[in-house]
Each structure stands twice: as structure tokens, then as C-alpha cells.
Amino acid sequence: MMSSIGEYSISLAVLTSVTGVFAALASARFASPGWLAAARWSICVTAAAFTSASVALALSFLRDDFSIAYVASYSERAMDLGYKIAAVWAGQEGSLLLWAWMLAILCTIAVIQCRKLKGTDAATTVGVLAAVCGFFAALLLFAANPFAATVDVIPNDGRGLNPQLQNPGMVLHPPLLFMGYAACAIPFAVLVGALVAARRDNHWLGPIRRWLLVAWLFLTAGILLGAWWAYVELGWGGYWAWDPVENASLLPWLTATALLHSIMVQQHRGMFKRWNACLLAATFILCIFGTYLTRSGVISSVHTFAPSLIGSFFLVFIIILCAGSAGLIGLRFRSLAPERRLEGVVSREGAFLLGNVVLTIIMLVVLIGTTFPILSGVVLAEPVTVKAEFYNRVVGPIAILLVGVMALAPVLFFGKTAASKIGRSLIVPGILAALVTGVCAAFGILSLWALVCIAIASIGTFAVIDNFVRSLWARRKSTGENWITAAMLLIDRNHRRYGGQLAHLGTMMIVVGIVGSSLYNSERIFQLRIGELAQLGDYSLTLQSLDEVNGGNYVAVQATVELREPDGTVSVLTPQKRLYNKWQDEFNTEVALRSTLRDDIYVVLAGWEAGGEVLAIQALVNPLVLWIWLGGFVMVGGCLFSLLPRLWPAGARATQPALPVPVRRQPEVALHPAIPQSAALPEVTT
């Protein structure tokens, strides 16, 4: 029943999205608003169809309908409700359905937002969106049907979800990531529309920037959640292994980050137009490529490289996207000429240029590294793999350069800025940063890399604070508001600026976390008997007992370890090895974690001797890891803040006590002469 609803829904989605493409083409050909409305409606119906397919699949999971092969492979009766829902996207077919569903929902929001627009560009945009939805619908119908029936006898119980996926991180990580991927389709479609219509104005950049921010928000959250999941679930003590799956999500994030910056240069200065068009096309293509890498099994099965139908679908789609984007950008190459040249290297656009180049280099390094086993297999006929050291060595120093450029962001302005002026505004942050670095060195941090990163992160942080205090001071002086009102209105008038700076602060926190945890971590492996004590740096661990614990769908061997901190605080850690009922032949490590701002104590039960007399306990001290997750929250918060419309309308000041000289919005103008006043206004309308 559910499976036929699902299959019919997917077939319907194929039909409606194809209808959408043709209606959009007709609208562009005959300049007909009626056809455009039809194209918009077909996207809405496609979204409804994908919704019904997704709901049907979720219901099949909740009803333990093992007549569907996909449900039987990824679920079991005893699983929690939450994991039954998460199992919907545990496998290939379901996750592609989730991708398609998110895409169709976002497309619907986009076409509703721009329902008043008409003309070739709007028609093309809607047509591209319909075509992308159509690709996924066709993929689900012909190559990855999640509703395929169980081949043999319908089993009484399913095979169960892979134990490593039975973690809260897994519930949220894929939807967030797919949402980010899907959101990249919309700015891409807007770009194609603007290019086809050869638009010369800049109005279409607003929606591109906003949708890109949405995509970036979800990608950032998804990537960090994935890292957190790897950290707490995989039990090797780290959060980033430069694994193909991780790299695949990082690639579009890197280009999207670059684009978020360079698009501002296009908005304000009319430069980087060709570059931005290439970068935006690349971002979307990398999203599709990332899905291809992780979903078609190219990388994970290097040795048995059998071109699957799904893989061919993706390859053809990627080739069409690449050729189409390249052709279109080539066709409009002249109209994308910059309106002005770079006036000075030391300027905001100069910094954005350097940042963009560096982000693109990192992207290329990661892309080449990830595809190296395939490339070397084809070129050298001898597969060579790339270890994490490769990425750390190559990307690490380049990333430090990137963070260095980022640290200078608050003091750089568009256009020509005298280097001496920048030097002057860096005096206070520079002195403070030197102090912080000196203190860290005095406390025994002597690694050059760490000191460089500390100096950069603190100069960036102090530059943000210093800049804010100066702006606040100037605003208060000119408006006579009290500190709190002035601060709130200053921030509220400049969502973009302060949202961006908040995201930068978050990045600094992540840098601190990465430096601390990768340069100063320590690992010990102990062989302990019950009651024995082990020393781990300043901490002492006492093995208290080894027990068997019963979970819902697993049995676990659990070690109870008492952790005594230098100040005498005692906490109890319980690392486990779980044996899930459906996965009887392998143990699953459950990490025990004690996390503070200072460091994480990460304890893994590595093994035990037959009678449970001697235990192997792997214990790690990972400093500052919590800063990475907190920095992620700050980054996402900054992005969210720059998306928010202004909270207090311009007239809100009328409710304040009457002021002697109400001079409005002078400080921003005075402080940032190069930014047009409109730049300070958040865009509310499309």
C-alpha cells in the first residue's frame, strides 16, 4: 500500500518536473506569464509528490513494513522511534529521496518568493529548478527506487540499523547536509537565469546571496555535526580524518565560503563577475559531485569499480552541468566584464581576492586528494592513496594564511585605503595580541605553529572588538544615545557586517580548538586489572569494575573508570563495547567523554582478556575540542544573524526619550566612507 503510494508519487514527480521544464521553456519562448505560472505550479506539485513519497517511506519504517527491501535492510522492530525515522536516510535510496524532497521544498519556497517576477530570467530560473528536481525524480524512479519490494520471503524482522548510525548525530547530520546541498541549487538557477537573460543590473545578486547564506548555514552545521558524530562515535579520538565522505561535504563549503565574500565585491564594486559566476556554478556542481562520490560507491570500492546505474546518472548530469555552465559563462563573457579595476592591493577587495584564491586552492587540493586513488589508477595504472598527513601538510599552512587574511577583515575597506591607516587601526589589537601570545609562550606553548595561530586568532578577535568599540563610541557621540541603545541599534543597522564578524569569531574559536587538539593531544593505552590506577598526565584513572549492561537492542560490556582531576574532582566514565542484537558478530565501541573548555578526556574500552581480568583502556587528553563545537554554534549564529531582517524599524527611536540633536545614522557613514549607505541596510524583500 505505502510502497505503491511512494512509487506513484515518484512517478508523478517525474511527470510534473518535466512539465515544469517545458512550461518554463514555453514561457521563455512566448514571453507568456501563464506558462510561467504553470511551471511554478508544477514545482509545487513536485514538492507535494516528494513529500508524499517521503511520508510513505517514513510510515513504512514506523509500521515495520519489511515487504519493502529498503526497510528490511535498515530497520528492525526493537529500534527506538527516532532511529526508525533516521533509518529513512541511512541508505542510498532513502538519502537520495531526502535530498530530492529537501530540494523540492526549497524550490517551492523560492518560486513562491519570486512569484511576481516574469521575463526570460525568471522563466529560466524556474526551468532549471524543475530540471534539477526532474533529475532526482528520474534517478529515484529508474536507478534508486526506495520502495523496491523484498525479493524473497518477507522477513519477520529487519536487519537493523548499522550500530554506528544509532547516534543522535546521525539523526540530524544527513538532513542538514542535504539541505545545504539542495539550497545551492537555487542560487545556481538564479545565476543561469541572469546569464541567459544577459541581465546587466545587480538586483539578482540579492537572492543569490541570501540563498547562498542559507546553504552555507546548513552546510556548516552539517559538516560540524558530522565531525562531532565521528568524534563521539568512531572511537579513534579525532573528529576529522580527511575521509572522502568528509571531503565531499567540505568541497562545496569552501567554494560557497569564497563566494559569500566575493559576491559582496560584485554588489558594491561591480568586480569579480566572471569569477563569481564560475564559483557559483562550481559550488552547485561540487554538491552534485559530493553526492555522487558518497552515494555511488566510486571511492569506497576502488577495487571493484563497477559503473552502477546511479553512478552513470550522476556522471551524465555532472557533465551536462559542467558543459552547460562553461558554455553559458563563455557566451556571456563580455557582459560579465568588471566595471572597475582593482585600485589597491591592500583593500577589502584585495583581501577578498586573496581569500578567494586561497579557498579555491584548498578546494583543489582536497578535490585532487580525494579523487587521487581514481586518478592514479587511471593514469599510473597503480592506485596511490592519500593519507591524512598529505592534507594536514598542504592544507594546514594555506589555511593559516587564510585565517590571517580573515583576521584583518574588520580594518579593511573597499577602494583605496592607505596602508598607514590600516596600520594605525591595528595598533591596539596588535599590542593585545602580542600580550596574549607572550603569555601563552610564558606558559610553555612553544610550538611555532601554535604561537602563529594564537597570534592570528587573537589579533582577529581584538580587531573585531576594537572596531566595534570605536563604531559604538562614534555613534554615541553623534546621536547621544545611551550605551545599550547605541550598541543595539549599531548592531541592528549592520546585520551583514556584524553577522560576518560573528562568523569570523566562531572561525577563530574553531582554529584555537583545532590547534589545541591536534598539537597538544596525548594518548596512552593502559592494561589494567580491576582496582588498578593509571596516570594520564595530571589525571588519574582507576578501573573500578567491568559489568554487563542491557540496552534496548544491545548488550554492552561496560568498564567503570573513575577519573580524578588535579583539583580533586572525581567523575565516573563508562566506556562500553556494545553487541547489538542484529549485529552479533561485531562489537561496537561506545566512547566515554568528559568534556570541558580546557580539555576532553576520551576513554575507550579497547579490549579485555577472556575472563575479563585484564582490560585494555585507551585514554586520550584532547585539549580545547569543545571550542570547535562552540565555535560552530557562533559561526552558524553569525550566519543566521546576517540573514535576519532588521529587528527595530527605523522609526523605533521615536519611542526613546527625546534627544537634543537627533542626527540619524551618521556614524556608519563617517566610519566606513567607502561603503554605500544602502549596504548597511539588510535586504528584506526579494
Next chain:
Amino acid sequence: MNHVRIKLTIGAIALAVSVALLAFAGVRQGLVYFLPVDEFLADTSRHNDRVRLHGTVSDANFEANPSLLSAHFDLLGEAGGRIRVRYAGVLPDMFKAGNDVVVEGRLAEDGEFSADTLMTKCASKYESTDGQAPHADPRTAQGAQR
């Protein structure tokens, strides 16, 4: 050539050179040959290099001691090649006879392969019917051991 262009060109060259140097250093440190057992045994040219070997853990002569953090086992190639591997370190969850693993290390003088890294590949059970791995598996392949 105006002033800005000259500066940009110099900057670009400096950046390109430093990236090339980094890439060179990275390639020397971070690349490793990835061979199936059969190929490694057939071709002696890699016997002095650090390599990653890929094969199936044999049921026979399988010794694993999780508490002593060591394992001693035969790694089988698809075409019947066999090499004795000794490994010291934490044993990943999915390491057991019959599974596919990747070991990294070099050939010791006694003819055994001495590995310091052991990575588990996805077990057949994890794969869906058409042979493609679900989400977590490629990560695990790398993530099990540093």
C-alpha cells in the same frame, strides 16, 4: 603594467611557489601505494617501501588479542596470495576473520608484513543489495585507526 598589477603578479607567483613547495612536501609524506596482496607479492619492487595492502583476513592461523593490543594473521589476496601480518595497536571493532582490511606498514626481514595501522573495510553485511556501501562505511574505513 601599472603598480597594482605588478604587486598582484608578484603575489600570485609567491603564492604559487609556496603552494607547489607545500604540495611537494605533502606528496613525499602523505602518498602511499595501495596494493592488493597478490600484486604486492608478485612485484618485488615495492618490498622496501611503506605500502598499504588490501586483502581478506584468513580464518586459519588467526590470532587476535585485544587486551594485549596485538594481532597475528594471514592476509589473503583474491587470486590466492597469502602474506603473514603482525600488527600492534588497538584492534578496530570490525576486525575479524573473513573481513576485508587494509594494513599499512612494510615487509619485515623475516618475511612477515609488519603493520602499525589497521583499517577495516566495510563488511559485506553492511553493503546494500547492489554492492554499495551505506553512509558510514567509507568513514569507518579511515577512521578506525589513525
